[in-house]
Amino acid sequence: MNKLTIPLADKSSSEIFEQCVRGYRDTKKVRKLLRYKKDVESSAKNYLKYIPCDIEHYPQTPVSSDDKEMLVNVYKDKFSKASFSKGRAYYDKILAGASGKCAICSIGAASTLDHYLPKAEYPTLCVFPANLVPECQSCNKNKGDFIQIENEKMLLHPYFDDLSDVIWLDGKLVFSSVIGIEYYNSYTSDPVMASRISLTIEKYKLFPLFAIQANSDISNNISMWRKQLQNTGTKQLRIYFSACRLSREEKDLNSWSSALYRALERQCDEVIDWLNNNP
């Protein structure tokens, strides 16, 4: 997961909210919704102050249950719906934020926006860009309406958590009739962050997803590694794994493939033994 820039940061959240609300023809509804304009603005300001590291102190805006539904519907009717082009233009811009990929797994295409704080619980944030994360269908479904109010249980937030300079994803190769990999969370610096990383991995079911990608990569490349070992020797294979690792790490230190090539380089002797014994 790479850190992303907060989308539409130059736009005021209440301005986006008002543009969406004014898309309704029912003037009574518009008036009623616009009464929340100030709350929308203050919720956004507090969000930038407290999320995701101090959610325990985030002051929630009180909203009646009837109004909750009305506010949530602003997102459905006037933000995500293609027929309301003004809101949908914002939606599409946020969706493209991770180069069109899912901001969580970096594997699937971003096809939905996830409300980091669920809209049903935090309706005044329903069209606030910093609360909307581009995700693939599978990640969005896995997360669902997950919400915890303890700091160590907050999922990683791609707009606020910057882990791009530290390795938190690693892997150990396992050898049987094939070469496989077991991924693990290698982050130990701070217990709160370590817990948040583990919860994110678990909630989004990232390890099985990463293992599928890694197994496919191994299976596609194994005959080439064998040929390389036969033709150029053990030293060259080790150099090759190292070069692959470096080029992947340049893009994302914690991608499934960076962790895979770290493991291949680290366990190169075992890989060579396995290749020699499994011709």
Ligand SMILES: [Zn+2]
């Ligand atoms: Zn995903």
